[in-house]
Amino acid sequence: MRFAKIVSIAAALALSTGTLKAEETRQIYVECGGSFGDFVNRMKAKAEEMSYPPEVTEPFFRSANYLQRTINADRAQGIFNSDFIEFSRRLIAQYRLDKGRQESQKNDAIFSRIESELGVPRGILLSFWAFETDFGAFTGDFNTIDTLMTLSHDCRRPELFQPQVFGALELYARGDFPLDTQGAWAGEVGQVQMLPLDIMHRGFDGDGDGHVDLDHSVADALFSGANMLRSFGWRPNEPWMQEVVLPADLPWEETGVQPHHYRPVSEWEAWGVTPRSGAWEGPSLDGTLMLPMGRKGPAFMIYPNYQALFEWNQSYVYVATAAYFATRLMGAPVYDPGNADPRLSDGEMRVLQQKLAALGHDVGKIDGILGAGTRAAVQAEQQRLGLPADAWPTRELLNRL
Structure with a gap:
């Protein structure tokens, strides 16, 4: 696979050929849906309005193809229906622990520089590096332009993906985003999986060669990941999580x-x-x-830095697992699983979400996933019904509702 070499931020801003700015994110540039060919033409016309010349827009948009497997991947994220214990045991295999410790030692000089200059600990970076690409072993096999154009055409979240198309176009205009660039199904590329706009505005030349090469340079990838976390609000040299022991009774509604x-x-x-x-x-x-998993399961004290991790990935179970794995890589013991009440089935969770929505709670999409909105609604209803308000949905709560 061939990946983009990305110029440093200072050079990138100096070399800009279009009018894309950092603040032009999360907006819809053209109407989504309809014929894919017509959509491509609308995007190309918009790019030309933004002052990109035909010699840039013609090959870029001519290369775009619709990828049904991107849509299939977008619709099939069932792994996030797992509970924390199931998910963490699946992702934190012994080989990842061993490999993480090996990479920490192998790249000690890089991690030490990052910790000194940016204040992001190696455990966090190793954790995301492991979960995103297995330490760079597999960075994706989806053509990035195709997948970004496909998701921009799809009307589920065009405001997320259309700006990324123009980010990729800007990088391509500079000669730093080949048409055959490949990555993940959602458009991320490189060893720590960054989207085009993140590369433009948060990429970091860690090895000092004048480029940010997220595919081949471990230093660039790790420094860029750390720089991105700093931009998300990571506070230097502060903790993020540690396991705790709970008393038998707490004001659970405060958790x-x-x-x-x-x-x-x-x-x-x-x-x-x-x-x-x-x-x-x-x-x-x-x-x-x-x-x-509620008051009977694993318990962790989390600090302000934990919130920055939700900007990397907004899945509750993914972030909890990545943060915990980082503590393991830094020497923490295996967590105590406790004796949590069994999780609801996917069908039961959907019924619960429907009941919560009917009561006026904003749970988002009825998808069976225990996300932040559903947890908040569960906690509110537990408190209203006089149940321990630990935000873990149980069959007792479902029956009471």
């Missing part, structure tokens, strides 16, 4: 990953929450309790 649940760690300690091993990693910080 949860939403920012308004954060309070001084000293207050949680006063309620009887203690670290499972060692001392508090952020004794002077605010934190909150993340109970991915």
Whole structure:
């Protein structure tokens, strides 16, 4: 596979040939749907309005093809229906732990520079590097222009993907995005899987060769990932998560990953929450309790840096697993699984979401996935019904509703 070499941010801004700006994100440029050929022509015309010359727009848009397998992949994300224990055990295989520790040692100089210059710990970067591409072993086999154009044509989320097409066009205009660039089904490329606009505005030349090559340069990939996390609000040299032990009773309605649940760690300690091993990693910080499977399952204190991870990926279970894996790579023990109530089946979860929506809660799409909106609604209804409000949906709650 061949991937793009991306120029540094300073050079990229100087070499811009079009009018795409950093703030031009999350908008729909042209009408989605209809004939794919007509859609391609609309996108090409829009690019020419933005001052891209025909010698750039003609080959770029002429190369675009509709990819049905991109749509199939977009519709088939069933892995996120797993609960935390199932998902984490599936992703955190022994070989990934071993490989992560090997890569940490092999690239110690790179990680040390990142930790010193950007304040992002190696555990976090190793975790995302592992989950995104198995440490660069497989970075995707979807033609990136095809997949971005296909998702831009599809009317589910054109505001997310149409700007990325123009990001790719800008990079192509600079000679840094070959037409045969390949990556993931959603348009990300390279070892840490970055979208074109992220490459434009957050790419980092880690090896000092004047380019940001996310495919072949480990230094560029890791520095770019760290730089992206910093742009998401990562606070240098602060913790993100540690496992805790809970008392038998807590004000469970105060738990949860939403920012308004954060309070001084000293207050949680006063309620009887203690670290499972060692001392508090952020004794002077605010934190909150993340109970991915309710009060009877694994329990973690999370700190403000945890919120930055949701900008990388907005799946609750993915972020929880990546953050936990990072702690393992930094020496934490295997979590205590506890004895959580069984998760609802996909069908039961959809029924629960329908009931919650009927009660006026915004749970988003009725998809059977326990996301942030569903968790908040569950917690609210548990509190209303006098149940422990730990945001974990149980059959008792479903029956009560």
